[in-house]
Amino acid sequence: MTRLLAVVAIAFSTAFAPAIQAETLVFRGATIHPVSAPVISDGAIVVVDGRIDAVGASNEIRTPRGATEIDVTGKVIIPGIVDAHSHIGGPAGGDRSSPLSPDTRSLDAIDVLSDAFWRARTGGITTLNVMPGSGHLMSGQTTYLKVRKSPRRIEDMLFCDDAINGICGGMKMANGTNSIRDSKAFPGTRSRSAALQRKLFIDAQNYMAKQDKAKADGKPMPPVDLGLEAVAQILRGERRVQFHTHRHNDIMTVLRLAEEFGFDPVIQHGTDSWKVAEEIAAAGIPVSLTMLDAPGGKEEVLDWNLEVARILDDAGVDVSINTDDSVTDSRLILRHAALAVRYGLPETRALEALTIAGARALELDDRVGSIEPGKDADLVILSGEPFSTYTQVAQTWVEGEMVYDRENPEHRKYATGGVDTYRSTTYAHEHDHEEDKR
Amino acid sequence: MRTFVATLIVSLAAFHAQASDIAIIGDMVYTMEGDPIENGVVLIEDGKISRVGREGRVRIPDGVPIKRAAVVTPGFVDAHSTVGLSGVYGGRAGQVRDQDQLETSDPVQPQLDPIDAYNTKDPLVDWIRQYGVTTIHTGHGPGAVISGRTMIVKTTGDTPESALVEKDTAIAVTLGPGIDNDFDSPGTRAKAVAMLRSALLEAQAYAEKLDSDDPPGRDLEKEVMASVLNGDIAVMVTAHSVTDIAAALRLKREFDLKLWLDGVADAQLMIEEIREADVPVLLHAPRLRARRETKNAAFDTGVYLKEADIPFAYQTGYEGYVPKSRVLLFEVMIAVANGLSFEDALAAMTTSPAAILGIEDRVGSLKRGKDGDVVLFDGDPFEYTSHVCGVVIDGEMVSETCH
Numbered sequence: 001m002t003r004l005l006a007v008v009a010i011a012f013s014t015a016f017a018p019a020i021q022a023e024t025l026v027f028r029g030a031t032i033h034p035v036s037a038p039v040i041s042d043g044a045i046v047v048v049d050g051r052i053d054a055v056g057a058s059n060e061i062r063t064p065r066g067a068t069e070i071d072v073t074g075k076v077i078i079p080g081i082v083d084a085h086s087h088i089g090g091p092a093g094g095d096r097s098s099p100l101s102p103d104t105r106s107l108d109a110i111d112v113l114s115d116a117f118w119r120a121r122t123g124g125i126t127t128l129n130v131m132p133g134s135g136h137l138m139s140g141q142t143t144y145l146k147v148r149k150s151p152r153r154i155e156d157m158l159f160c161d162d163a164i165n166g167i168c169g170g171m172k173m174a175n176g177t178n179s180i181r182d183s184k185a186f187p188g189t190r191s192r193s194a195a196l197q198r199k200l201f202i203d204a205q206n207y208m209a210k211q212d213k214a215k216a217d218g219k220p221m222p223p224v225d226l227g228l229e230a231v232a233q234i235l236r237g238e239r240r241v242q243f244h245t246h247r248h249n250d251i252m253t254v255l256r257l258a259e260e261f262g263f264d265p266v267i268q269h270g271t272d273s274w275k276v277a278e279e280i281a282a283a284g285i286p287v288s289l290t291m292l293d294a295p296g297g298k299e300e301v302l303d304w305n306l307e308v309a310r311i312l313d314d315a316g317v318d319v320s321i322n323t324d325d326s327v328t329d330s331r332l333i334l335r336h337a338a339l340a341v342r343y344g345l346p347e348t349r350a351l352e353a354l355t356i357a358g359a360r361a362l363e364l365d366d367r368v369g370s371i372e373p374g375k376d377a378d379l380v381i382l383s384g385e386p387f388s389t390y391t392q393v394a395q396t397w398v399e400g401e402m403v404y405d406r407e408n409p410e411h412r413k414y415a416t417g418g419v420d421t422y423r424s425t426t427y428a429h430e431h432d433h434e435e436d437k438r
Numbered sequence: 439m440r441t442f443v444a445t446l447i448v449s450l451a452a453f454h455a456q457a458s459d460i461a462i463i464g465d466m467v468y469t470m471e472g473d474p475i476e477n478g479v480v481l482i483e484d485g486k487i488s489r490v491g492r493e494g495r496v497r498i499p500d501g502v503p504i505k506r507a508a509v510v511t512p513g514f515v516d517a518h519s520t521v522g523l524s525g526v527y528g529g530r531a532g533q534v535r536d537q538d539q540l541e542t543s544d545p546v547q548p549q550l551d552p553i554d555a556y557n558t559k560d561p562l563v564d565w566i567r568q569y570g571v572t573t574i575h576t577g578h579g580p581g582a583v584i585s586g587r588t589m590i591v592k593t594t595g596d597t598p599e600s601a602l603v604e605k606d607t608a609i610a611v612t613l614g615p616g617i618d619n620d621f622d623s624p625g626t627r628a629k630a631v632a633m634l635r636s637a638l639l640e641a642q643a644y645a646e647k648l649d650s651d652d653p654p655g656r657d658l659e660k661e662v663m664a665s666v667l668n669g670d671i672a673v674m675v676t677a678h679s680v681t682d683i684a685a686a687l688r689l690k691r692e693f694d695l696k697l698w699l700d701g702v703a704d705a706q707l708m709i710e711e712i713r714e715a716d717v718p719v720l721l722h723a724p725r726l727r728a729r730r731e732t733k734n735a736a737f738d739t740g741v742y743l744k745e746a747d748i749p750f751a752y753q754t755g756y757e758g759y760v761p762k763s764r765v766l767l768f769e770v771m772i773a774v775a776n777g778l779s780f781e782d783a784l785a786a787m788t789t790s791p792a793a794i795l796g797i798e799d800r801v802g803s804l805k806r807g808k809d810g811d812v813v814l815f816d817g818d819p820f821e822y823t824s825h826v827c828g829v830v831i832d833g834e835m836v837s838e839t840c841h
Contacts, residue, residue, distance in 0.1 A: 292760060293763075294565050294566075294761035294762060294763045294764070295526060295562075295761065296525075296527065296528060296561070296761060296763070297526075297757070297758070297760030297761055298527070298528045298759070298760060299527055299528075299534070301762075302527070302561070306841075327760060329725055332725070332772070335772075338823055342822060342824075387823055388822065388823075389771050389818075389820050389821050389822050390774075390775065390821075415737075415776075416736050416737045416738045416776050417735055417736035418706065418734065419704075419706050419707060420733075420734065421728070422728040422729075423733065424729075
């Protein structure tokens with residue numbers, strides 16, 4: 001009866017309370033994978049006001065007065081999953097007018113009401129890097145967001161506090177074949193792709209030098225250039241480049257540009273990264289992998305190798321696993337990591353690749369990616385061990401609020417799909433049209 | 439000369455026989471012919487299964503190599519793929535042109551024979567084989583009213599002929615909005631159906647004239663369609679929406695077609711109609727992306743078909759971009775994760791597709807007399823982290839590394 005009341009209390013509070021819960025929760029009895037610490041076989045997690053207050057062995061954690069205790073005996077809890085490459089919400093960045101569109105913000109274009117966000121919730125994903133596509137050398141600013149409950153506008157999902165002037169994500173760049181087009185504005189070769197990117201960074205350096213000089217001379221600042229401001233943020237280390245790249249020499253071009261201009265990118269996809277793992281490791285650049293079931297679809301994905309995660313991990317590269325939703329399905333991100341395990345990545349590393357490594361790729365590891373005091377209470381409650389076919393995501397919690405409950409048929413339908421479940425007319429990230437490469 | 443050829447054939451046959459003898463012992467052997475056998479043996483001689491039984495009760499002849507595995511299943515049969523025609527490159531401008539699954543010069547081309555395009559050396563043939571797919575129903579793809587014909591091949595062989603199990607299996611028909619991307623006409627559903635009906639009616643008239651005193655000259659297209667009308671060639675209709683499924687069933691009633699529904703994202707809405715029409719379903723891969731006409735696609739549609747006793751088998755269909763093919767095993771795992779039983783899932787990729795495709799005398803189960811097509815696993819076949827550690831086709835080990 002007490003438990004029933006508690007459940008009712010949660011149901012009401014989640015329905016009417018603001019995003020962050022002014023209450024204390026204790027999850028007790030589960031096997032907990034904190035990721036930042038060894039597995040706790042019978043553990044407890046205390047959540048206060050949407051943040052993790054304590055985590056440890058169940059017999060060492062007391063339930064604070066007035067707290068709601070949630071019995072999760074027999075379940076497995078992992079941190080909320082961080083997907084460092086998604087297209088849910090379907091934002092496009094730049095248009096046909098230019099291959100370099102640093103001024104465009106995906107946050108102005110994301111459809112927060114898209115039912116595709118349910119794919120993330122049912123898959124246990126709580127943090128997303130939603131990006132514009134790869135059909136541009138620089139297609140625009142990406143958005144880091146929380147898959148919170150019932151958002152009405154992008155501001156309800158952001159990590160940043162200021163959607164107007166804040167830095168609310170990274171910058172999407174690309175090289176290789178997607179951004180090479182039969183159009184005068186766009187590059188026709190790899191060398192021109194790199195030259196155009198190089199020129200933009202030099203333009204931004206000049207822009208910054210003018211600003212510095214104006215400041216030093218006490219003169220009025222030069223007119224604001226929206227695009228160069230965003231590129232300057234990259235050069236100052238305030239905005240991270242998320243670089244779509246596949247072929248080994250395109251990856252090397254990314255490393256070259258990064259060294260030349262002193263920025264710190266994340267390699268996105270990195271199909272051939274297993275061929276240049278030592279070079280990537282030496283550069284200290286992380287790789288965010290999209291785990292494909294098969295090669296092909298375009299020439300630069302011909303040498304896809306399912307051992308890539310293990311090879312990179314062995315070489316000392318920080319590896320995370322993304323969905324590139326809808327290239328792979330957000331509902332099955334645990335399965336995508338299991339595919340890496342199938343090909344030799346240790347399970348502990350696979351769990352890191354889904355959580356803390358993704359958080360590091362987004363520079364959000366102070367807030368998410370592990371279960372430790374002070375971090376956001378983003379939790380995934382699983383029916384069993386993370387990498388089994390027979391394990392289900394039972395619940396997903398964001399900042400102490402349950403955003404997905406498999407027991408609820410209105411939620412569960414999104415886990416399987418079915419009649420009139422996914423109704424959005426635009427399904428993000430359609431790769432299969434030549435003119436719609438992203 | 440004839441003697442020489444005969445000798446050569448005999449010696450090749452003898453060599454072949456040696457290379458295609460193998461005994462496979464499994465902790466658990468799912469024969470798909472009754473209960474699984476613990477510590478079972480599958481003995482293959484001269485490429486064919488000669489004995490299946492418990493270890494110790496099957497005598498393994500001296501010199502026959504023995505392979506062991508935790509779990510042994512029949513080779514998988516992909517009910518509908520375009521592998522071998524829709525090449526790994528994706529054939530974009532400026533890259534290798536290897537997309538032969540769809541010809542866009544005319545929306546009605548039953549005369550196209552996939553054997554003239556099938557690439558035994560496409561890397562995707564090897565790729566799906568390493569995950570246990572030994573037989574595929576492949577050919578021309580979705581995207582035209584009649585895009586061409588299909589055939590059944592083994593995922594082995596150097597030439598299309600050596601891979602062939604059956605030629606002229608079906609014509610590949612698509613109904614729904616997928617067609618109008620590449621053709622001026624049809625631009626509507628009704629027009630596509632009208633074009634199909636016209637082609638069938640013309641073939642009827644052609645067939646009648648063949649029996650007359652004044653038979654017409656040969657006509658490649660009409661010959662194929664006449665074989666469709668007499669049931670020698672099946673009609674595989676890729677249809678997802680209720681409207682298109684209903685149109686396919688209507689065509690079956692009008693022309694008494696041997697119909698297979700393919701894809702069928704709206705299957706859950708048409709259970710009664712499909713059952714009454716007694717039509718098998720080549721069901722979309724569980725992870726087919728739910729959008730537009732496939733918006734009702736679900737991980738668990740197979741569960742509903744099974745409950746309704748509708749014969750169904752999983753297909754992987756056509757993929758246009760990255761990755762260039764689905765992998766049958768990886769897809770069926772998702773059905774298992776969402777409620778399809780282990781046995782039903784295994785049946786939907788072995789016995790069931792073999793029966794629907796009419797090749798159950800050759801493949802689909804581990805039974806004396808059938809082809810020696812076997813998959814060896816190191817654990818539960820549907821567990822994400824298990825591996826396929828051996829694939830045998832016609833008694834030959836064609837893949838031996840763990841995947």
